[in-house]
Amino acid sequence: MTVDQSKPERGTQLVVFGSIALLAGIFVLTVAAYMACREWALMSSAAVLSTGAIAFVAAVLALSFFGAQHIRVLAQLGLSDPLTNLPNRRALHADLREELGNRREVALALLDLDGFKLVNDHYGHLVGDATIRKIARVLAEITDKEAKIYRLGGDEYAMMIAGEVAGTLLEGLSRRVIDRMANPIIVDDHRLSLGVSIGLVRCPADGDLGSSELLRQADVALSVSKRGGKMRCTWFNRAFDQSREEVKKLDDDLRVALSNDEFRVHYQPLVNSQSRRVVAVESLLRWERPDGKQVGPNVFIPVAEQSGLINAIGLWVIRQACRDALGWSKITLSINISAAQLRNPEFPVQLGHILEETGFDPERLELEITETCLVLDPVVAERSLAVIRSFGVRIALDDFGTGYASIGFLRQFRFEKLKLDRSLVVQASEDAGSRAMMLSSIAVARAMEMGVTAEGVETQEQADMMRAAGCDQIQGWLYFKALPAEEISQHLGKPVLAASDREKSRESRVA
Ligand code: C2E
Ligand code: MG
Ligand code: MG
Numbered sequence: 001m002t003v004d005q006s007k008p009e010r011g012t013q014l015v016v017f018g019s020i021a022l023l024a025g026i027f028v029l030t031v032a033a034y035m036a037c038r039e040w041a042l043m044s045s046a047a048v049l050s051t052g053a054i055a056f057v058a059a060v061l062a063l064s065f066f067g068a069q070h071i072r073v074l075a076q077l078g079l080s081d082p083l084t085n086l087p088n089r090r091a092l093h094a095d096l097r098e099e100l101g102n103r104r105e106v107a108l109a110l111l112d113l114d115g116f117k118l119v120n121d122h123y124g125h126l127v128g129d130a131t132i133r134k135i136a137r138v139l140a141e142i143t144d145k146e147a148k149i150y151r152l153g154g155d156e157y158a159m160m161i162a163g164e165v166a167g168t169l170l171e172g173l174s175r176r177v178i179d180r181m182a183n184p185i186i187v188d189d190h191r192l193s194l195g196v197s198i199g200l201v202r203c204p205a206d207g208d209l210g211s212s213e214l215l216r217q218a219d220v221a222l223s224v225s226k227r228g229g230k231m232r233c234t235w236f237n238r239a240f241d242q243s244r245e246e247v248k249k250l251d252d253d254l255r256v257a258l259s260n261d262e263f264r265v266h267y268q269p270l271v272n273s274q275s276r277r278v279v280a281v282e283s284l285l286r287w288e289r290p291d292g293k294q295v296g297p298n299v300f301i302p303v304a305e306q307s308g309l310i311n312a313i314g315l316w317v318i319r320q321a322c323r324d325a326l327g328w329s330k331i332t333l334s335i336n337i338s339a340a341q342l343r344n345p346e347f348p349v350q351l352g353h354i355l356e357e358t359g360f361d362p363e364r365l366e367l368e369i370t371e372t373c374l375v376l377d378p379v380v381a382e383r384s385l386a387v388i389r390s391f392g393v394r395i396a397l398d399d400f401g402t403g404y405a406s407i408g409f410l411r412q413f414r415f416e417k418l419k420l421d422r423s424l425v426v427q428a429s430e431d432a433g434s435r436a437m438m439l440s441s442i443a444v445a446r447a448m449e450m451g452v453t454a455e456g457v458e459t460q461e462q463a464d465m466m467r468a469a470g471c472d473q474i475q476g477w478l479y480f481k482a483l484p485a486e487e488i489s490q491h492l493g494k495p496v497l498a499a500s501d502r503e504k505s506r507e508s509r510v511a
Pocket of ligand 3: 455
């Protein structure tokens with residue numbers, strides 16, 4: 001958060017100018033009264049001068065008292081967050097500088113709420129503000145003055161402890177905060193499921209870190225917690241900085257890979273749960289480095305998303321996939337789209353051009369997007385989706401079950417299809433609670449006339465369960481892994497066997 005530092009300064013200037021004006025006024029009045037007395041001899045001029053002097057001194061004393069108080073209040077305002085009354089980022093810097101100067105161990109935790117943006121989007125800013133205040137109270141309760149807490153802005157808070165074993169104490173508190181946040185937070189009758197990610201850093205008593213460096217390191221640790229799956233706390237580690245350099249190197253390599261044609265698109269078939277025929281394929285990007293090493297999309301796509309290179313890579317994938325799939329008549333082509341692509345206002349037009357250029361039927365195209373695409377900028381996303389849909393392209397919500405998507409969210413974006421994430425499929429085959437959640441997700445999707453695909457189906461039992469639960473398409477290694485384009489045609493138009501059965505029948509034919 002950037003604190004508006006100009007306000008206290010402006011207030012202080014007003015106090016100073018006001019005081020000078022008042023004192024000058026008293027001075028002018030006294031001189032005028034003195035002159036009048038001399039002229040008309042109303043009162044002794046000595047009496048006028050002493051009254052004026054007393055008024056002047058009294059005004060100076062009163063002004064210095066109230067002025068000092070006012071300046072103190074204004075300074076306080078500049079150091080505290082108006083929404084929560086907690087000290088703010090400036091105050092944290094000041095406290096860190098002081099504690100680090102005292103040569104004591106200092107430990108700092110940066111906390112960022114998971115899913116807060118959804119609260120703002122779904123319930124409005126008033127509930128959002130109330131949530132921020134509520135979390136401040138929760139933190140105060142848990143830390144119980146053991147740590148000093150701060151609000152840094154948005155949904156970011158900090159906790160700081162100085163003194164012996166500060167790091168150990170702060171880690172204990174951080175774990176208690178995570179445990180507490182695993183339970184819903186009640187705000188204005190809403191039960192909000194929020195999470196928290198925490199980055200921790202400590203400077204030993206003989207360390208020589210400045211406050212900005214300490215905050216930067218905590219921030220890096222926080223982003224590792226977020227990337228690692230949220231609801232966790234991570235201590236800063238020097239290796240994190242090194243991996244930043246690796247990220248930069250990976251990004252440079254990706255640029256070269258795009259111009260050197262090192263990417264390939266593979267296709268994983270989706271099978272109709274009843275007819276057991278291939279009804280769609282999902283394009284999955286593959287990168288083989290010149291040294292023959294394969295790099296998975298989960299590694300390089302986030303890097304390309306950060307640098308913006310995903311826009312160029314994503315268009316390359318769409319063009320390539322549309323060309324490959326031209327000949328696979330009747331089946332749907334599903335393409336993954338990143339949040340950064342959807343945020344690019346030119347994306348719908350670029351997609352339209354590729355459809356025109358390749359002659360691919362838009363009604364056979366489906367774009368897979370994840371919840372983050374929509375949460376980050378719902379207004380732009382909604383506008384882009386409307387244009388994309390106007391071409392006849394369908395939209396599927398990918399990885400359903402891993403985020404916070406609510407019924408309101410599903411209704412707002414009216415997806416044509418839900419793809420149940422592999423984690424939900426696996427859990428549903430293991431415990432009754434997850435099975436009930438999976439069944440209710442399918443019921444909601446059905447009620448909203450969405451298709452449902454189960455992802456990551458690896459066993460016959462999982463396939464049977466998902467079929468019985470009402471999924472209309474099944475995707476997973478039980479049937480197929482992602483295949484090169486030239487292997488797809490042979491699987492179209494006939495019922496599919498499980499991969500293991502296919503292998504057996506191939507072996508028996510060879511024998
Ligand atoms: P996704 O879109 O959810 O794709 C499904 C992922 O699950 C794929 O991983 C697929 O190979 C894997 N999978 C499929 N069936 C099974 C199974 O039975 N068991 C297991 N364990 N895994 C299975 P992959 O290819 O590594 O892709 C990972 C993610 O990378 C994709 O998740 C997608 O989010 C992203 N991605 C892939 N290609 C692209 C692309 O062209 N553009 C964008 N933006 N993202 C892509
Ligand atoms: Mg996908
Ligand atoms: Mg998925």
